[in-house]
Amino acid sequence: MSIMITGGAGYIGSHCCVTFLEAGHDVVVLDNLSNASPESLDRVSRITGAKVSFVEGDIRDGSRVADALKAHGCTAVVHFAGLKVVGDSLNDPLGYYDVNVTGTLALVAAMKACDVHTLIFSSSANVYGNPEELPLKESHRIAPMSPYGETKHVVEQILGDLVVSDPRWQVAALRYFNPVGAHETGMIGENPLGTPTNLMPIITQVATGVRPALQVFGSDYDTPDGTGIRDFIHVMDLAEGHLAAYRHLVSREEGEGLVIANLGTGRGYSVLELVRAFEHVSNRSIPLEMAPRRAGDIEISYADPTYARQVLGWSAQRDLTAMCHDTWNWVCKNPKGFAA
Numbered sequence: 001m002s003i004m005i006t007g008g009a010g011y012i013g014s015h016c017c018v019t020f021l022e023a024g025h026d027v028v029v030l031d032n033l034s035n036a037s038p039e040s041l042d043r044v045s046r047i048t049g050a051k052v053s054f055v056e057g058d059i060r061d062g063s064r065v066a067d068a069l070k071a072h073g074c075t076a077v078v079h080f081a082g083l084k085v086v087g088d089s090l091n092d093p094l095g096y097y098d099v100n101v102t103g104t105l106a107l108v109a110a111m112k113a114c115d116v117h118t119l120i121f122s123s124s125a126n127v128y129g130n131p132e133e134l135p136l137k138e139s140h141r142i143a144p145m146s147p148y149g150e151t152k153h154v155v156e157q158i159l160g161d162l163v164v165s166d167p168r169w170q171v172a173a174l175r176y177f178n179p180v181g182a183h184e185t186g187m188i189g190e191n192p193l194g195t196p197t198n199l200m201p202i203i204t205q206v207a208t209g210v211r212p213a214l215q216v217f218g219s220d221y222d223t224p225d226g227t228g229i230r231d232f233i234h235v236m237d238l239a240e241g242h243l244a245a246y247r248h249l250v251s252r253e254e255g256e257g258l259v260i261a262n263l264g265t266g267r268g269y270s271v272l273e274l275v276r277a278f279e280h281v282s283n284r285s286i287p288l289e290m291a292p293r294r295a296g297d298i299e300i301s302y303a304d305p306t307y308a309r310q311v312l313g314w315s316a317q318r319d320l321t322a323m324c325h326d327t328w329n330w331v332c333k334n335p336k337g338f339a340a
């Protein structure tokens with residue numbers, strides 16, 4: 001079975017390529033390389049010993065997507081392609097709606113034209129906004145706090161309407177919490193092309209001397225050490241969650257509706273706990289600067305992963321030490337990312 005992975009040259013997508021190839025699937029990546037290097041796919045091939053077909057293209061180009069689906073005989077799509085920086089989405093909402101919403105519409109229309117009805121979509125815990133209850137269940141009210149989060153919510157709604165319109169559609173929207181880590185070989189990992197905004201890439205920049213210190217955004221939260229708490233999840237666990245979702249979708253009856261599942265560990269760690277774990281694993285000290293809260297940040301976020309365990313048969317296996325170890329291994333082996 002050939003599976004198209006949009007955005008497959010990027011951080012999460014490249015790890016997902018490994019998981020699907022190792023499960024025996026053929027993979028074709030469609031990516032416009034706006035935030036990725038094709039070197040990631042060479043590395044995927046070296047890890048797996050399998051070929052990854054690559055189509056350089058944009059998801060908004062429906063005919064290019066349709067041609068690729070047909071040429072490779074794809075039967076399903078795992079859809080990672082999109083823009084993901086919350087702060088950027090505040091400055092460029094139209095760009096975010098264009099890529100994330102219009103792009104997904106073009107992709108799904110191309111799938112429909114090619115009779116491909118199985119889709120796994122990268123959603124985000126960002127759709128929940130400020131939690132009213134913890135842990136976050138899929139039934140929690142939806143209240144995104146940025147255009148980025150809105151794009152994920154809008155796409156979930158579109159996909160919900162789609163599955164009602166035609167029972168052949170088998171679609172899952174997976175809400176990721178905070179992905180970190182890298183493949184255990186250290187051959188692929190997160191390679192932010194611009195200035196990173198997420199915590200783990202900034203910690204690694206401090207560890208390697210690119211930055212002098214980590215600014216801790218808020219130390220007066222109502223948490224045991226005063227810093228924000230997040231559900232960090234190893235990127236390979238996340239990738240395996242996609243394979244579980246795929247197997248679920250292709251084995252169930254038609255017309256069972258949209259699958260919406262959290263992909264998190266169910267356990268929250270604070271910013272300082274992550275820093276301490278990283279220091280321990282890397283044997284580097286991470287100087288800290290206490291700074292004001294970052295606008296738009298929430299205090300605590302962690303998943304209720306029960307649904308994914310019960311319905312997809314998936315749960316995260318890797319702990320915080322593995323997340324830090326694999327991140328550090330990737331950074332040490334690739335100090336310039338894929339540019340070396």
Ligand code: NAD
Nearest residue numbers: 007010011012032033034035036058059081082084122124
């Ligand atoms: P990433 O930027 O590393 O990967 C996205 C990939 O999509 C890149 O390879 C990029 O070149 C490609 N792309 C972007 N626009 C495209 C377009 N118009 N056409 C074709 N390709 C395009 O990001 P990631 O961290 O791997 O995230 C993957 C998905 O997961 C995104 O949809 C993101 O919103 C979602 N997500 C990410 C996180 C996170 O913290 N990393 C959390 C929740 C959800």
Ligand code: WQD
Nearest residue numbers: 086124126178197198199202215216217228230271294297
């Ligand atoms: C985590 C914690 C910061 C940087 C975002 C998106 C979410 C998802 C993942 C896409 C917070 C603190 C950070 C720093 C810090 N992406 N921090 N100093 O904000 O939980 O989630 O990325 O879907 O949708 O919103 O992740 O890694 O930016 O921050 O103290 O230099 O680290 O304040 O408490 P966040 P993050």
